[in-house]
Amino acid sequence: MAVKYRKVRSAGTAKSTSASDGANSSGTKGFISGGARVAVISVVAIVFSVLHGYHISSMFESDRHFSHLSTLERELTFRTEMGLYYSYFKTIAESKTFLEGLHGVMYDNVTEYPSTINVLKRFNLYPEVVLAASFRVYEAVMGMLDIPTKLCWTVNRGEGMSPVQSCEGMGEPAYFYVNAVFIQNGMMMGLFFIFGTYLSGSMVGGLLTVSSIFFNHGECTRVQWTPPLRESFAFPMLALQLFLITYMLRSRSVGWKHVVLLAACNITFILPWQFAQFALLTQMTAVFLVYMMGFIPADRVKAIVTGHILGLMVSYVLLFGNEMLLTSFYASCLLTVMAIVSFEPLLQRQTFSIIIMALQGIFFIAGCIGLKIIISKVLNVTDDAHIANILRSKFSDYRDFHTMLYTCAVEFDFMQVQTPIELLQTLVLPAGVAVSLMIIYKCIFPQVTKWFAQTKEKEPTANGRSTAESDEDSCEDYETTIDPSAAIVYHLLQLMAFFLLALIIMRLKLFFTPQLCLVVSLLASRQLFGWVGDQTRHHFILFLILGAMSIKGYANLRHQWGILGEFSNVPHEEMIEWMVARTPTDAVFAGAMPTMASIKLSAHRAIVNHPHYEDAGLRERTKTVYGMYSRKPVDEVHRNLLGMGVTHFVLEESWCHRRTKLGCSLPEIWDVEEPQHVGKQPACVAVKRKPEPYFKVLFKNKIYVVLKVLQVQDM
Numbered sequence: 001m002a003v004k005y006r007k008v009r010s011a012g013t014a015k016s017t018s019a020s021d022g023a024n025s026s027g028t029k030g031f032i033s034g035g036a037r038v039a040v041i042s043v044v045a046i047v048f049s050v051l052h053g054y055h056i057s058s059m060f061e062s063d064r065h066f067s068h069l070s071t072l073e074r075e076l077t078f079r080t081e082m083g084l085y086y087s088y089f090k091t092i093a094e095s096k097t098f099l100e101g102l103h104g105v106m107y108d109n110v111t112e113y114p115s116t117i118n119v120l121k122r123f124n125l126y127p128e129v130v131l132a133a134s135f136r137v138y139e140a141v142m143g144m145l146d147i148p149t150k151l152c153w154t155v156n157r158g159e160g161m162s163p164v165q166s167c168e169g170m171g172e173p174a175y176f177y178v179n180a181v182f183i184q185n186g187m188m189m190g191l192f193f194i195f196g197t198y199l200s201g202s203m204v205g206g207l208l209t210v211s212s213i214f215f216n217h218g219e220c221t222r223v224q225w226t227p228p229l230r231e232s233f234a235f236p237m238l239a240l241q242l243f244l245i246t247y248m249l250r251s252r253s254v255g256w257k258h259v260v261l262l263a264a265c266n267i268t269f270i271l272p273w274q275f276a277q278f279a280l281l282t283q284m285t286a287v288f289l290v291y292m293m294g295f296i297p298a299d300r301v302k303a304i305v306t307g308h309i310l311g312l313m314v315s316y317v318l319l320f321g322n323e324m325l326l327t328s329f330y331a332s333c334l335l336t337v338m339a340i341v342s343f344e345p346l347l348q349r350q351t352f353s354i355i356i357m358a359l360q361g362i363f364f365i366a367g368c369i370g371l372k373i374i375i376s377k378v379l380n381v382t383d384d385a386h387i388a389n390i391l392r393s394k395f396s397d398y399r400d401f402h403t404m405l406y407t408c409a410v411e412f413d414f415m416q417v418q419t420p421i422e423l424l425q426t427l428v429l430p431a432g433v434a435v436s437l438m439i440i441y442k443c444i445f446p447q448v449t450k451w452f453a454q455t456k457e458k459e460p461t462a463n464g465r466s467t468a469e470s471d472e473d474s475c476e477d478y479e480t481t482i483d484p485s486a487a488i489v490y491h492l493l494q495l496m497a498f499f500l501l502a503l504i505i506m507r508l509k510l511f512f513t514p515q516l517c518l519v520v521s522l523l524a525s526r527q528l529f530g531w532v533g534d535q536t537r538h539h540f541i542l543f544l545i546l547g548a549m550s551i552k553g554y555a556n557l558r559h560q561w562g563i564l565g566e567f568s569n570v571p572h573e574e575m576i577e578w579m580v581a582r583t584p585t586d587a588v589f590a591g592a593m594p595t596m597a598s599i600k601l602s603a604h605r606a607i608v609n610h611p612h613y614e615d616a617g618l619r620e621r622t623k624t625v626y627g628m629y630s631r632k633p634v635d636e637v638h639r640n641l642l643g644m645g646v647t648h649f650v651l652e653e654s655w656c657h658r659r660t661k662l663g664c665s666l667p668e669i670w671d672v673e674e675p676q677h678v679g680k681q682p683a684c685v686a687v688k689r690k691p692e693p694y695f696k697v698l699f700k701n702k703i704y705v706v707l708k709v710l711q712v713q714d715m
Helices: 011-033 035-064 071-077 081-094 098-106 126-144 173-200 203-215 230-250 256-270 276-292 298-318 329-342 353-379 385-394 401-407 418-425 428-457 467-473 486-504 506-524 526-532 535-561 570-582 593-603 616-629 634-643 666-673 683-689
Strands: 151-155 164-168 588-591 648-652 695-700 704-709
Touching: 035 173, 035 203, 035 535, 071 081, 071 164, 071 173, 071 570, 071 593, 081 098, 081 126, 081 173, 081 593, 098 126, 126 173, 173 203, 173 230, 173 486, 173 506, 203 428, 203 506, 203 535, 230 256, 230 276, 230 298, 230 486, 230 506, 256 276, 256 298, 276 298, 276 329, 276 353, 276 486, 298 329, 329 353, 385 401, 385 616, 401 616, 401 666, 418 428, 418 506, 428 486, 428 506, 428 526, 428 535, 486 506, 506 526, 506 535, 526 535, 570 593, 570 695, 570 704, 588 593, 593 648, 616 634, 616 666, 616 683, 634 683, 634 704, 648 683
Parallel strands: 588 648
Antiparallel strands: 151 164, 648 704, 695 704
């Protein structure tokens, strides 16, 4: 008879964890049904949410003195891609109607002049759409109630600078925008407390998670410095999604409501951030490994994969058919996992569990890679080719222009040595290692024993059938059982996956460090650490550990609280004010990507390149523009700029020679692409010395030179 369900628990596993399962399950039951316990947890979560929101907003204010900046200065604090994202919020918020603003970003011919693009499809801008709509509703309601929404005054800046008007309050677009980000990320801390409590079965576990995040705040997030970045909107939704996955791995039954909720969480994670696919790829890989090891049955994996596929399809539609979602390894992984679990009965005919796992592993790797290649070729999509090149460059001597622009940036380099040192000093890394080893000893080793035991169970009986098949005849209505260790093993695998991502690309440590802090909550798990003694003794040890963590952790917090600054970028401000006053509204600018974002935001002029570097066409545009910092002949650079329709070029002399490390100045990067020009003078130096006859200087200060790109007839 065919196997109806895959049994995932055996007498051996149950025996190894029986003593602790009762404590853990009772703690979980109390978490769900105990009214007083729920009330206490909710109140504490709210307190942590308020504290974290205040913490990050205070640091942001202390670093920039944001409340006393003018509107222009506030916009200039949003450097690089932050300014680009905020510009679309501003467009929708300040348009005559919401639909007019939405139409403006869906048919945009200013960001990549002269092309018209749908930035909702390209730039993951749904957070800006939602916030702009909320801002308009807020302003309308406050206006109807005749309640003032902002307070304005004049700020005397001194040093020969003109006074500026500064407005404070939720009626100021920049204030509304950053405060919305801080509220969302403040609530995330409350979620982490609930998450840690649920995962460990103890509120002390939740306290350990929250404390670990606060003590390692600089390694966990950068929302306090860069609110508009995509991760600021997306990561809180990932935390919620991980919580739901944990529940689904523990629950005895999962229905369509859980699948739909999972899809909704995935949608709110995918829509704001182009890197979401990598986190979800690691998640599906971890879930598949948990299934391979026998902790969860096939039907549970199908439910999770169904939620992921549904979320991916809805996101694909809402992003107007963004092909990078379909050609991602994440999409290929979903199809591969669904195929493997659907054909489980065929694999179960094998006698040896190790052979089954090996076949599943081979099919998984071959399916992910093969489907990725096939789908990319069928759809003819190359926008994500740079990702493979970045990974290739990490482990070989491969170099090209676009890859080096990424890898020369600190955030795309390997994890810095300072990161594990910081985590060691706050004891969160040793605590995470201790939990990981205990999971391996308590949960995974017993499962290995089970694999060999299953081999014996599947040996043919006298009637020619295996004992496992005979058992199924008497268990027609067998209820699917989830191993109580499934969620814990999943979080260990997820931690390992996030560590690999962070190790390769430092920017992605924002996945690893919070996950590490979450795993630390399992120090309070009676299932893993019940052997230390009764609960009182266990809690006493945990508070000793927490006290030891706080020595370096509190020092880290004091360092963050001590950061004081005041934003000022007079040369940039001068240039923007000159552009608004002295250049035609149809002027088209080119230059360094960070500067172009602020020109679009504050000067409202068309640009040909920008910092969102994920599109193949945009990468080629930027490469052409950055020809100014190559060693090409000046006439060739001029001809290329004219071909793009550029009327003005913003030259920053520092870009001719500055570099983050050896070989990373722009002329050196160009030397990799054009070795025939090595040793020649960079075009930017030649133009700075003698702009004629191809360019004309219109504006100049100590940092920026604005050049008029002369037409052939004007030369």
